[in-house]
Amino acid sequence: MSPRDVTPRAPLYARIEQRLRDAIAEGRYGVGALLPTEAELCATLKVSRHTVREALRRLVEAGLVERRQGAGSIVIAREPPRGEVFGIPSIDGLMRYGDDTRLLINHRGMAPLGREEAALAQGEVGEMWLSVQGLRIGQDGRPLATTDILIHPRFAAIGPDLPERGAIHHAIERRFGVEVAEVVQEISAGPLPAAAADALRRKRRATGMLLMRRHVLTDGQTLLVSRNWHPAEGFTYAMRLRRQEG
Amino acid sequence: MSPRDVTPRAPLYARIEQRLRDAIAEGRYGVGALLPTEAELCATLKVSRHTVREALRRLVEAGLVERRQGAGSIVIAREPPRGEVFGIPSIDGLMRYGDDTRLLINHRGMAPLGREEAALAQGEVGEMWLSVQGLRIGQDGRPLATTDILIHPRFAAIGPDLPERGAIHHAIERRFGVEVAEVVQEISAGPLPAAAADALRRKRRATGMLLMRRHVLTDGQTLLVSRNWHPAEGFTYAMRLRRQEG
DNA sequence: ACGGGCGAGTTGTCCGGACAAAAGCGGCGC
DNA sequence: GCGCCGCTTTTGTCCGGACAACTCGCCCGT
Known part of the structure; x- marks a missing residue:
């Protein structure tokens, strides 16, 4: 042979x-x-x-x-379509925290959207959304970021069951059988608001970075909006995107 | 009927x-x-x-x-695999500029990597890379960002042909027949370096945002590294990621 | 000139058959 | 107990046939 x-x-x-x-x-x-x-x-x-x-x-x-x-x-094509899409394996990659951080909630309840919040959430001014405020704590108890979340009233029942670890949007997806289709993220830098500076044990007007994120459902509706203030010093927001198959 | x-x-x-x-x-x-x-x-x-x-x-x-x-x-599965990947339609979505901005190059030439640059580029200290420095200009002539790019020596021949408009990595992909497989991006905030503050007509030590990006080829090799300083005031880095099909 | 109907050509669904290649199982020998 | 061999079972490749459904072009009628 x-x-x-x-x-x-x-x-x-x-x-x-x-x-x-x-x-x-x-x-x-x-x-x-x-x-x-x-x-x-x-x-x-x-x-x-x-x-x-x-x-x-x-x-x-x-x-x-x-x-x-x-x-x-x-x-219809001369060559197999080559992917131009670059992606991350899951939204968790946006979140900045592993499972070793906790969310300490210090306020939760229905509250009316203000003008700025209505714009962020794409809701109506005065509409009552579930408002959650807290502090993201590292394993050593050190505060990492302040967090301020607005959850669509349709999912307000999640209020008492907000997870201390892991992502809130996942908990909502599971509980209500909905699916996040899109995430809009905006990153900016500026002086920390007074309350955030205090909570993060930083000087008033120290530089911070604001990470705003809006999770959108398949039908275009906002699931939640979160705003997180991080101290700029020592903080880098990193992201790794890979080319997806075509 | x-x-x-x-x-x-x-x-x-x-x-x-x-x-x-x-x-x-x-x-x-x-x-x-x-x-x-x-x-x-x-x-x-x-x-x-x-x-x-x-x-x-x-x-x-x-x-x-x-x-x-x-x-x-x-x-092998109870349900069709649901996509967890969230992506952007192309890397251009990371770049912050439409076709209406220009890159004004004020320096280009081979230069040795310093310690910090070698770490960023995943190259060797002292290795000669093509170094490109410039200013990103808006349509109205206003400076938007300073830019500092290191291109792998393998692609240094692109030097005289760097595009004023559009992305440098695309030009390299086309010319050398290579493909970016991954982009690592890091965003941080801090005081603008003196040269950047001057170029951007801002006060020394005004707050800036640094966008660092490393483009990696299919074989894991770095194509280029770019660092861009933006004034923080009035600047928001936005990104929209969509769930990809499973 | 435009619209509708019809026929020819093309792909889609479904039947049946045969042989090849790979995996699994059981039995036997060391 | 483990490995090898042979046989059976299961999927993969490929053949052929028939009828249904759809598209497109041409022709005829208004």
Whole structure:
């Protein structure tokens, strides 16, 4: 048995798929052009329709071709779509805290949205939202950030069960069977508000960074808005985004 | 023709797929369990093997089942994997500038990496990298940010052709046929360095925000590192991440 | 000139068959 | 007890056929 026999032979449909991929890549069938029909491929290549169809199905799966009953197989891309999306594995990557920090809540209750808050939350001025205020504490008891969260009234029942560890939005997703579709995040820097400076044991008007985050549901509605003040000194907000498959 | 006839009947394979999906979701076949064999399904459902195979192929495609020749079809997930990845449509979303800003380069040339730069770039101290310094200018001529870029020596030939508009990493990708796989971004706040404060027409030690970004290639190598100082006043770094399909 | 209907061509669904390749299981030997 | 071998079972590849559903172009009627 010669070394040549060790190499497993690719299935016929895979070889036909590759031939068609090459033909498309070389521009023999440009974008918008029709590939040969199934019948033509069967006749030309001397294979069954079943085999041709499997090859074509894979081209569809790869995003190179679109097939329409009665019309034929049309080339829609010269190359497999390459991902341009860069992403993070989960929202938790935005949150800045591992499971070793705790949220100390010092106030929770329904409160009317002010003008600024209504704009942030995309709610109505005066509308009653669940307002939660607290301090994020590290493992050593050191305060890391102040936090100020507004939760949509639809999910206000979560109030008594807010998690000390882990993300509030996850708890809401689980409890109410909803799903965050989008997160809008804004980062700015400026002097710490007086209350935040005190809570974080920093001088009044020391520089801080404000992380504002709005979680949006699939239907476009705001789930919650959070504002977190961090002391700027020694704080770096890091993020790692990876290219996603196309 | 009654209204009932208007509803197109789902193909047989789709109905079988759905039955199997329901059975998996209800826990009738738990994760790790074997589904009935093709032969069993054909006999039970009184359909051809072709139809059963198509239904099973779709379960594989959906990520619920794995099939192994000789062994059978094993359930690997109870529910279709739900995306946890949140992403941005492209890196351009990180860059802060539309096409209406320009990069005014005031220095470019090979320079050795210092200690701090070597750490940022994940290169060697003393290694010669292409160093580019400049000012990001708005449409009205107002300075928006200072920028300081280190480009890997492998791509130093881009030096004379750095784009005034648009992203440098795109120009490098195109010219050298490489691909950014990952971006690491770090945001911090602190007093503007003297040179940056002057260039941005701000008081010395005014608060600024530093955006550091490292672009990593598919092989893990650094393409470039950029550091941009923005005045903190009036500057908000915003980002919108959307949940990606699973 | 425009719209509708019809026919030819093309893909989609579904049937049946055959052989190959891989995995699993049981029995036997060391 | 472990490993090897042979047989059975299960999925993978590929063939062929038939009918349904859809698309597109052409022709005819208004």
